[in-house]
Amino acid sequence: MTTTSPRFGRVRRAVSLLTTAGLVATAAVALAGPAQAGTTLGQSAAERGRYYGTAIAAGRMNDSTYMGIVDREFDMITAENEMKMDATEPNRNQFTFTNGDRIVNYALSKGKRVRGHTLGWHAQQPGWMQSMSGQPLRDAFLNHVTQVASHYKGKIYAWDVVNEAFADDGRGSRRDSNLQRTGNDWIEAAFRAARAADPGAKLCYNDYNTDGINAKSTGIYTMVRDFKSRGVPIDCVGFQSHLGTSMPSDYQANLQRFADLGVDVQITELDIQQGSNQANAYRQVTEACLAVSRCTGITVWGVRDTDSWRGGANPLLFDGSGNKKAAYTSVLNALNAGNNNGGGSGSVDTNAWYVLVNRNSSKALDVYNLSTADGADIVQWSRNNGNQQQWQFVSSGNGSYRVKSRLSSKVLDVYAKSTADGGEVVQWSDNNGGNQQWNVSITNGYASLVNRNSGKALEVQGASVADGGNVVQYSNWNGANQQWQLVKVG
Numbered sequence: 124m125t126t127t128s129p130r131f132g133r134v135r136r137a138v139s140l141l142t143t144a145g146l147v148a149t150a151a152v153a154l155a156g157p158a159q160a161g162t163t164l165g166q167s168a169a170e171r172g173r174y175y176g177t178a179i180a181a182g183r184m185n186d187s188t189y190m191g192i193v194d195r196e197f198d199m200i201t202a203e204n205e206m207k208m209d210a211t212e213p214n215r216n217q218f219t220f221t222n223g224d225r226i227v228n229y230a231l232s233k234g235k236r237v238r239g240h241t242l243g244w245h246a247q248q249p250g251w252m253q254s255m256s257g258q259p260l261r262d263a264f265l266n267h268v269t270q271v272a273s274h275y276k277g278k279i280y281a282w283d284v285v286n287e288a289f290a291d292d293g294r295g296s297r298r299d300s301n302l303q304r305t306g307n308d309w310i311e312a313a314f315r316a317a318r319a320a321d322p323g324a325k326l327c328y329n330d331y332n333t334d335g336i337n338a339k340s341t342g343i344y345t346m347v348r349d350f351k352s353r354g355v356p357i358d359c360v361g362f363q364s365h366l367g368t369s370m371p372s373d374y375q376a377n378l379q380r381f382a383d384l385g386v387d388v389q390i391t392e393l394d395i396q397q398g399s400n401q402a403n404a405y406r407q408v409t410e411a412c413l414a415v416s417r418c419t420g421i422t423v424w425g426v427r428d429t430d431s432w433r434g435g436a437n438p439l440l441f442d443g444s445g446n447k448k449a450a451y452t453s454v455l456n457a458l459n460a461g462n463n464n465g466g467g468s469g470s471v472d473t474n475a476w477y478v479l480v481n482r483n484s485s486k487a488l489d490v491y492n493l494s495t496a497d498g499a500d501i502v503q504w505s506r507n508n509g510n511q512q513q514w515q516f517v518s519s520g521n522g523s524y525r526v527k528s529r530l531s532s533k534v535l536d537v538y539a540k541s542t543a544d545g546g547e548v549v550q551w552s553d554n555n556g557g558n559q560q561w562n563v564s565i566t567n568g569y570a571s572l573v574n575r576n577s578g579k580a581l582e583v584q585g586a587s588v589a590d591g592g593n594v595v596q597y598s599n600w601n602g603a604n605q606q607w608q609l610v611k612v613g
């Protein structure tokens with residue numbers, strides 16, 4: 124026995140283990156709850172911890188066929204043009220939010236979420252901004268970011284803070300623009316201003332022709348890695364995915380390499396040219412997102428083919444009359460066939476303190492007996508929000524986190540790097556070892572923590588509901604005793 128707690132001797136552990144094994148055999152089906160099939164895109168995506176969204180135009184909101192589809196199918200909304208710089212600040216320091224508000228308020232009133240698009244871009248700038256440069260432009264631009272993000276504070280799921288700032292030159296360079304010429308740090312300055320204005324919104328970088336591993340996506344990858352290493356606030360990367368007739372074969376691998384940097388990934392403006400491969404390519408994009416646990420959702424850029432900005436390409440899921448196309452059926456089937464590992468871990472706030480409440484027992488993850496020693500046992504206890512029940516997620520920079528106690532500053536540790544079912548979880552001084560790193564994925568509000576060294580999940584042993592119930596690692600079967608609600612307390 125490895126822990127300092129006298130209560131957990133070998134005999135008791137062996138008994139508990141048998142209980143856990145029995146539970147797996149008999150109760151897995153009842154507790155695990157595989158994702159249900161959905162009859163709409165939004166509903167099916169939500170079953171898998173994702174969203175399915177569309178861009179809409181304020182000018183079409185009186186079209187009942189159009190709005191009928193939006194109401195029914197989509198649970199995430201992007202304003203196609205109404206929140207861009209020319210729309211929101213047509214004259215310097217004179218902000219117009221009428222159309223943006225109309226879209227945002229519609230979405231929120233229907234229980235849908237909103238992607239904000241976009242705070243910074245070389246295109247669709249108001250005339251006054253196009254003719255500016257240097258420090259005055261920098262100031263005016265950052266003021267724009269602050270004002271618009273502040274106006275929508277609390278209403279936006281994710282902002283495209285900067286859009287299309289990389290060139291198509293085959294070298295992964297920044298795109299030349301008036302904003303770029305204010306200094307290479309204009310992007311990070313925008314992210315910092317956006318975070319200060321709306322700390323609750325996820326902050327994304329968004330671009331096109333980045334849908335496979337190529338010079339442009341690698342340029343962005345290098346920037347995101349740099350931002351993460353220097354603490355520039357970035358939470359997600361958007362892949363527009365305005366595609367021709369096919370999807371790049373390394374599409375999923377590209378999403379995954381970004382996710383591995385510790386950001387969410389989102390498909391933000393999907394449309395695929397009509398042709399014999401259209402339904403198949405839509406299926407492939409859907410499957411790629413579902414295969415990447417930090418791919419939090421997909422947005423298509425418009426509703427019907429006749430609403431598309433790509434006139435003639437017929438690149439969307441509904442025809443001009445609002446009928447479902449083969450591409451629609453292909454997406455819905457792919458969603459319904461998908462796993463429910465999703466939702467990403469982007470909602471973990473590394474500045475916050477959380478109580479981790481077990482879904483099965485409603486007890487909190489707790490350092491036993493207020494210990495501050497290496498090796499002290501981790502148990503569950505009735506929630507009291509004490510420091511011994513408060514935990515912070517510390518990023519390891521690779522998409523996983525250490526989980527640090529507020530009381531002891533020690534981190535959750537699988538004792539002696541065990542890879543076995545029932546391996547003891549203790550606290551230990553932080554050495555960033557693989558046995559101290561956890562992949563956090565949140566589905567429908569519940570987090571699972573999978574140890575990076577062992578691949579096993581953090582669980583309450585034997586699905587105990589008692590104070591002092593032991594916390595161990597065990598094969599991940601998505602049991603309620605392996606799911607934790609993250610309750611922010613500080």
Ligand code: XIL
Pocket residue numbers: 203204286331363392432
């Ligand atoms: C497009 C809109 O769909 C059009 O209505 C508008 O005329 C131009 O912009 N990348 C983006 C989107 O980030 O904002 C663009 O939207 C399409 C390309």
